Amino acid sequence: MKNIIIFDLDYTLTKKGTWGRFVLYTVKYKPWIWLPLILSAGFAQWRYKAGYTPRISVKQSMMKWSMVGHSKVKMERLADEFAKNEVLHGLRPGAIEALNYHKSSGDIIIIASAAVDLIVKPVAELLKIDYWVATNMRWINNFLSEEFESKNCYGSEKLERVKQLLENTLAYDRNETFIKMYTDSISDIDILRFSDEGVAVNPDRKLAKVAIDENFELVNWN
16 A cells, blocks of 8 residues: 655645745845735735635736746745745644654655745755645746746645646556645645545634544644
8 A cells, every 4th residue: 555645835834825925035135026016916815805816816916026027047046045944944843743754654745735836846855755736837938927837736726736646647546545635724625535534734714624524633733
């Protein structure tokens, strides 16, 4: 029996969300951008919550002020710096213990995140995790586009991306595989139900309620 362990990233492995903080990290020396960035992000978030635009539009509104048009070399350098600090200082203590346990058990580990690949890839590499799925950015002539290469890796789309990885890369046999998912968010309910075992890590209010109803384990990784 092969064990496949799936970790969400933001608020599961990490103490805080990565996307907004990374965006601010890219403009920390550009104070003239801070106000329009915050206003643009806030308006995009309101439109998403009101149902006028898809969730990915929030990412796009923030990218427009901070990253679009910048070179891949520059953005990867900033992402590497951010990832190193996150792995050193931003992981939940329980996440570190869980990762070490599953690595020592020889389990296959996957990070499944709605965060962008620019962030997820270096975090996975630093944690020595070979497999991950994320929202993929698009580069045109090595400069960042305002569009994305993939759909937003969120909700049901995240489950589809995980299934593609399992089938196309890991060539897994469902009957010979045990799948376990760790997440903080109700947005990952599809993967939790797909898995053989679901774990709610410091869950949001909605997931905490569902975890009781559906017999997911509840853990505190602080």
